[in-house]
Amino acid sequence: MFDVSFIPAFKDNYIWLLTRGQRAFVVDPGEAGPVIARLEADGLDLEGILITHHHADHQGGVADLTARYRPQVFAPAKESITGCTHPLAGGESIDVLGQMCQVIAVPGHTLGHLAYYAPGALFCGDTLFGAGCGRLFEGTPAQMAASLDSLAALPAETRVYCAHEYTEMNLRFALAVEPENAALQRRVAAVAELRARQVPSVPSSLAEELATNPFLRCTEPAVIAVAQRHAVEQGKALTDTGKVPVFAAIRAWRNVF
Ligand SMILES: [Zn+2]
Numbered sequence: 001m002f003d004v005s006f007i008p009a010f011k012d013n014y015i016w017l018l019t020r021g022q023r024a025f026v027v028d029p030g031e032a033g034p035v036i037a038r039l040e041a042d043g044l045d046l047e048g049i050l051i052t053h054h055h056a057d058h059q060g061g062v063a064d065l066t067a068r069y070r071p072q073v074f075a076p077a078k079e080s081i082t083g084c085t086h087p088l089a090g091g092e093s094i095d096v097l098g099q100m101c102q103v104i105a106v107p108g109h110t111l112g113h114l115a116y117y118a119p120g121a122l123f124c125g126d127t128l129f130g131a132g133c134g135r136l137f138e139g140t141p142a143q144m145a146a147s148l149d150s151l152a153a154l155p156a157e158t159r160v161y162c163a164h165e166y167t168e169m170n171l172r173f174a175l176a177v178e179p180e181n182a183a184l185q186r187r188v189a190a191v192a193e194l195r196a197r198q199v200p201s202v203p204s205s206l207a208e209e210l211a212t213n214p215f216l217r218c219t220e221p222a223v224i225a226v227a228q229r230h231a232v233e234q235g236k237a238l239t240d241t242g243k244v245p246v247f248a249a250i251r252a253w254r255n256v257f
Pocket residue numbers: 053055109126
């Protein structure tokens with residue numbers, strides 16, 4: 001299995017660096033500068049790039065990196081990705097530094113969004129965040145809820161390498177949804193302590209997300225109840241308390257929180 005470390009980019013992006021000896025892959029290089037600096041400093045050879053979706057802060061560095069290193073570029077077939085050499089739809093297995101990784105289609109944030117899973121590690125771009133999930137720019141609530149379900153079904157010990165440091169902000173909303181959730185209260189304290197020392201809150205574990213992330217908890221009675229209460233406050237009624245309408249209600253509330 002490869003080692004994973006991070007390269008900070010922009011204000012709050014993480015570009016994940018996968019290494020095995022001097023061989024390297026990066027995930028979602030939104031900018032090339034910090035990646036090149038790290039590759040040069042560590043004497044690494046960039047063999048591949050994994051792209052989760054087409055947003056500029058996830059693929060903006062690909063052109064400069066491919067010009068310099070000639071890596072394989074794995075990316076969603078459905079989306080326009082600079083320099084893509086391996087278009088993927090989800091369901092494939094790909095070789096990442098000698099480790100087979102599963103490609104999972106997770107439409108919602110964008111329609112072609114992919115996640116990459118190796119045993120113990122999930123690279124999920126802007127689909128699942130620490131204590132949150134991505135905005136629905138292109139997909140429907142039903143698509144995103146199904147995508148989150150497929151990630152939630154992975155082993156609980158899986159580390160969740162999302163693409164942004166949004167956890168602390170997301171936890172404020174999570175606490176508004178479930179103020180009585182003790183695991184969530186503990187996570188709020190733990191993340192505040194990490195962030196005060198400027199330590200990343202990412203990766204979390206899937207177990208932690210299942211216990212504290214409101215978007216993975218849409219069948220919990222407490223979450224359903226608060227979604228209904230919030231709907232009433234908005235002058236609406238949430239009569240269908242199935243997973244998708246509850247997810248849609250919570251996601252819409254998060255957009256204006
Ligand atoms: Zn995005």
